[in-house]
Amino acid sequence: xxxxxxxxxxxxxxxxxxxxxxxxxxxxxxxxxxxxxxxxxxxxxxxxxxxxxxxxxxxxxxxxxxxxxxxxxxxxxxxxxxxxxxxxxxxxxxxxxxxxxxxxxxxxxxxxxxxxxxxxxxxxxxxxxxxxxxxxxxxxxxxxxxxxxxxxxxxxxxxxxxxxxxxxxxxxxxxxxxxxxxxxxxxxxxxxxxxxxxxxxxxxxxxxxxxxxxxxxxxxxxxxxxxxxxxxxxxxxxxxxxxxxxxxxxxxxxxxxxxxxxxxxxxxxxxxxxxxxxxxxxxxxxxxxxxxxxxxx
Amino acid sequence: xxxxxxxxxxxxxxxxxxxxxxxxxxxxxxxxxxxxxxxxxxxxxxxxxxxxxxxxxxxxxxxxxxxxxxxxxxxxxxxxxxxxxxxxxxxxxxxxxxxxxxxxxxxxxxxxxxxxxxxxxxxxxxxxxxxxxxxxxxxxxxxxxxxxxxxxxxxxxxxxxxxxxxxxxxxxxxxxxxxxxxxxxxxxxxxxxxxxxxxxxxxxxxxxxxxxxxxxxxxxxxxxx
Numbered sequence: 001x002x003x004x005x006x007x008x009x010x011x012x013x014x015x016x017x018x019x020x021x022x023x024x025x026x027x028x029x030x031x032x033x034x035x036x037x038x039x040x041x042x043x044x045x046x047x048x049x050x051x052x053x054x055x056x057x058x059x060x061x062x063x064x065x066x067x068x069x070x071x072x073x074x075x076x077x078x079x080x081x082x083x084x085x086x087x088x089x090x091x092x093x094x095x096x097x098x099x100x101x102x103x104x105x106x107x108x109x110x111x112x113x114x115x116x117x118x119x120x121x122x123x124x125x126x127x128x129x130x131x132x133x134x135x136x137x138x139x140x141x142x143x144x145x146x147x148x149x150x151x152x153x154x155x156x157x158x159x160x161x162x163x164x165x166x167x168x169x170x171x172x173x174x175x176x177x178x179x180x181x182x183x184x185x186x187x188x189x190x191x192x193x194x195x196x197x198x199x200x201x202x203x204x205x206x207x208x209x210x211x212x213x214x215x216x217x218x219x220x221x222x223x224x225x226x227x228x229x230x231x232x233x234x235x236x237x238x239x240x241x242x243x244x245x246x247x248x249x250x251x252x253x254x255x256x257x258x259x260x261x262x263x264x265x266x267x268x269x270x271x272x273x274x275x276x277x278x279x280x281x282x283x284x285x286x287x288x289x290x291x292x293x294x295x296x297x
Numbered sequence: 298x299x300x301x302x303x304x305x306x307x308x309x310x311x312x313x314x315x316x317x318x319x320x321x322x323x324x325x326x327x328x329x330x331x332x333x334x335x336x337x338x339x340x341x342x343x344x345x346x347x348x349x350x351x352x353x354x355x356x357x358x359x360x361x362x363x364x365x366x367x368x369x370x371x372x373x374x375x376x377x378x379x380x381x382x383x384x385x386x387x388x389x390x391x392x393x394x395x396x397x398x399x400x401x402x403x404x405x406x407x408x409x410x411x412x413x414x415x416x417x418x419x420x421x422x423x424x425x426x427x428x429x430x431x432x433x434x435x436x437x438x439x440x441x442x443x444x445x446x447x448x449x450x451x452x453x454x455x456x457x458x459x460x461x462x463x464x465x466x467x468x469x470x471x472x473x474x475x476x477x478x479x480x481x482x483x484x485x486x487x488x489x490x491x492x493x494x495x496x497x498x499x500x501x502x503x504x505x506x507x508x509x510x511x512x513x514x515x516x517x518x519x520x521x522x
Binding site (some may be wrong): 075226229230232236252255256276277280296 | 300301303363367428
């Protein structure tokens with residue numbers, strides 16, 4: 001076994017709980033609302049469709065506002081990173097997308113959040129069905145105390161999807177870049193794997209139902225540098241098939257692997273959302289500049 | 298290999314720089330051909346093609362900036378990008394000097410001082426540029442030093458050429474001719490001296506490339522000054 005996380009783990013509640021009141025400024029105007037417009041047309045890159053669209057999303061935990069008036073569009077088959085200081089609401093936003101916030105009694109979500117044009121907060125949306133389409137990977141690898149094989153098929157069994165599990169297990173483990181390391185030990189416990197392998201197993205489990213969106217909440221922050229590098233490579237690979245949204249407190253990681261970066265700052269405010277290159281080379285907002293250059297935050 | 302995308306970007310950058318150097322060497326060769334043959338279309342191709350070189354320079358500069366901003370390069374990767382960032386400036390300047398040669402070819406009426414072998418100096422600079430880029434591509438420190446040593450020979454050739462022209466100018470007293478002839482002659486002389494100076498500068502840029510390559514390969518700044 002390799003290392004396990006000993007860092008203080010930031011839960012969504014902690015992340016959002018200390019969010020103060022919003023502090024709207026002119027910076028709000030900097031949020032690019034249609035990322036697909038930024039695709040370079042001269043290079044012949046096809047325009048990417050919006051998969052997730054948030055419109056004026058507010059989230060409260062009791063009387064504490066965790067997110068304030070978030071409007072953004074997340075394009076398909078790309079990596080969108082959410083960065084910002086603790087308590088800025090980035091994890092809260094991630095959990096809005098697959099309604100994980102429903103599981104928190106004190107949470108209240110307002111505004112509209114669309115997945116492929118369908119508001120996920122509509123009454124007729126089944127959150128469990130939604131989560132098949134929007135998979136999630138957490139900070140700390142959390143395989144079930146079951147075999148590697150059963151870990152991958154777990155979500156499928158719940159879905160009672162039928163079909164050829166062997167093929168799905170192999171495909172999912174291959175996509176998660178784990179197959180070569182575990183294909184002769186599929187019956188062994190997932191807990192026997194190293195931390196990095198466990199996280200890739202969790203990614204395999206998340207993608208086994210073939211979701212449209214993969215949410216990742218600091219997926220490498222509990223891993224050593226080598227395992228982190230493997231996960232980062234994997235994320236870039238996964239973005240060919242899935243829309244990946246990753247929360248990270250590691251700005252350099254966002255710079256390395258993401259196509260778009262959203263910068264949340266204290267108060268649950270989305271200050272700037274643009275191509276990663278633009279954010280890290282010439283952000284529009286002075287507050288974003290100060291944050292990414294380490295002058296505050 | 299870990300960080301596959303990043304490694305690919307580094308590899309692409311290296312390939313792009315080598316491609317740019319091939320284009321620049323080609324322009325330098327064309328500039329020399331234009332001088333030799335007094336051939337207008339070749340000269341104009343060099344002049345018109347300078348935008349392409351400038352555009353390549355800007356794109357490669359952008360690639361370097363992106364890598365630094367987004368990929369946090371360290372150690373040999375960082376030295377490679379830092380060296381490349383400087384080397385593309387030298388390549389772009391060589392492109393400008395090739396344009397100068399083309400311009401001289403268009404302006405020249407006649408060959409003056411056929412005993413000054415501009416082509417021989419030009420071939421020397423071309424070979425130095427090739428050697429410097431090979432040192433960069435092959436990461437060969439010995440080849441870097443060899444380019445620097447070769448520059449002494451080039452400087453001596455250029456010095457000898459300039460001395461020949463100036464000494465002959467003093468001795469020949471061209472101002473005995475009528476004014477118009479004398480002015481045309483002086484312009485030709487100026488162009489020849491400028492040609493020699495520009496080729497000498499190409500050599501300096503080749504040395505800069507070798508010096509940055511040595512820094513890249515061994516973190517050794519010895520050739521920088």
